[in-house]
Structure formats: C-alpha cells, structure tokens
Amino acid sequence: MPDGKRQLVYLASNQRGLELERYEIERLLARLNMTNVSFSCREDGDGYDWDLARQQIELADLFILLVGDEYGPMAPTGISYLHREFVHARTIGKPVLAFLKNLPVGGSLTPEQGRLKGFYQLVTQQVSYKLWHLRDELLSYARTAINNIEPRLDFGWVRWTEKMEKQEPVTGSQDAAMTGDAAVVDLGGGSLTVRERLEMSRKPVNLMVSAKVYQGGNLSREEMILPARLDQLYRALHSSFAGNISEDRLRGCLETFIADTVRKQLLGRRPNAHAVDDIRVSKSQFRSIMETWERLGLAAHTEKAGRHYWIANSDLAQVRTV
DSSP states (O other): OTTTTEEEEEEEEEEETTHHHHHHHHHHHHHHTTEEEEBBBBBSSSSOHHHHHHHHHHHOOOEEEEEOOOOOOOOTTTSSSHHHHHHHHHHHHHHEEEEOOOOSSSOOOOOHHHHHHHHHHHHHHHHHHEEEOOOHHHHHHHHHHHHGGGGGGGOOOEEOOOOOOOOOOOOOSSSSSTBBBBOEOSSSSEEHHHHHHHTTOEEEEEEEHHHHHHTTTTTEEEEEEEEEEHHHHHHGGGGGSSEEEEEEHHHHHHHHHHHHHHHHHHHHHHHTEEEEEEEOEEEEEEEHHHHHHTTTEEEEEEEEEEEEEEEOOHHHHHHHHO
C-alpha cells in the first residue's frame, strides 16, 4: 500500500465474551496500517444506532465478522444486530472475512445456541470462513486472511493535509420573493404561488420498496408497492433535511419512516415469517422524488465529490396544504 494510505475495516462482533479477542484484532489491524471504523454490539449502551452502523459498513473497505459463544443483542425484528450487519455487508457486496468460534457439540441446544447455529449456517453458505477455538489460532488465521485479501481491496483512505476548500453554504431557492401564500416563483413555464406548488406536490406516488423476510432458517428478499403522496413524504422528511444532509442519509430517514408499515404488510403476506429487516426504497425513484421537490422550489441541492446534499426550503414548508 502506498505511504499514507490506510484501509478502513468494519470489525463486527459482540462485546461480551470477546473483549480481549476484539482488542487483539484491532491491534493487528493497526499494525497492518488499517483502521477499524466499527463499534461492538452490546446491551448496556444507549440504544443501537443502525443508521450509523450502516453508514460505517458502507464506508469500510473490508468487513470482518468475529463470532464467539453468543448470538448477541437482538433488534425488535428478531435478529441480532451482528446478524443484521453481516447481511447488510453481503447485500452491498463488501469483501467479508468470517471467524467463527466452534459451536458446542452433543446434547440439545438452548434457544440462544439454536439461533447461533442458524446464523453459522447462513455465514458458512455465503462466505469463506475459519473456525477458531483458541485466541492464538484466531490471530494467526486473521493475520493470514487479511494479508491475502489486502491487495484486492479498494483504494483506501489518505489523510487530507492541504487546506480544505471552503464550501459554499447551501440555501433554499433564491428565486422566490416570499410574502406568505402570495409568494411567486418562476418555474420556467410561468409563475405559481406557493399554494399552487403545494397543490402540485400532492401527486400520488407508488414507492418501490424491498425488504428481507426471515422465515425459519430461510431468508428471502420481498418487493412491494407502498402508496403515498409527495406532500405527505415531504412533511415526514422535512425536519430531517432542514440542514444539509446527504441523499443516502435522507433516503435512510424515509426507510425508517415507512418501516413499521412495511413490516406489518409483509408479515401479513407471509404469516409464517418472524422478522422483516433491511427495508430499502429504490435509489432511482428517491432521486426522482427529490428532483421533483427541487423543481417545485421545495428543496435545493449541491454536489460535492460525487455525492448529493439536500436542504429543505423551510419558508415553503411552513405553508399548510388545504
């Protein structure tokens, strides 16, 4: 790796029972010029931040799964946070290294061990893995596997040493002279009042949604259509992009907003299923929605380093539909 470059790694593991193993692997990563960008799954923290975990997984060049004796803290959907992180890494195509502690053999399994066994079956069917029992063999396996995969990883991260270029603040539409409901904006095809634009924003839209459905030991991705209206979606998301926010993060806010409805409908469709997870809205459709709001003067965006950032036009959002 060139001087100054570092690979970003998401080390996914539970906290309890793996404190020392996790520490040793983090130290190994540092020696190999890699940086861990994860946080371990634990039950005594102030809630699990899935949006942050997903963001860090997507940021990383490599996903390392470290599993010990426990399935781990579980989300309301019925799967562990660790399980959820692994599924997301696989879904977006991240390189994965898995290190699984040997399961106990003989006798009947406890419910915890049963869930762990099901997770093991999923992992071993999808990625290359190593079984470990002693800490020394875990570190030996990890060192070899990381050295072997490192040449195939993405470019990595480099410290920015030059003075950062000042970014112009993003503002809402500057074409409007706001005077309450009589505010007028030229949209190219004529002038519209704020009220008229909000009326146009009531256009119905069928959201294209996909989600993972868990039934027994099987996992399938289901697709569904969720009817909505543009103005309803705008009001739901407005507080989330009152300031600059990336398009990916804003789409995550929409996915969170519709999650309960999607779960209820999919579980109703599949009565034997026990959990619904990883709810996603089509990227292309979400971009189209954002561009519609921008044409209506309800939002504005900038682009930096290939990423889109959005801000709501707060003045327009204060006008209520009738």
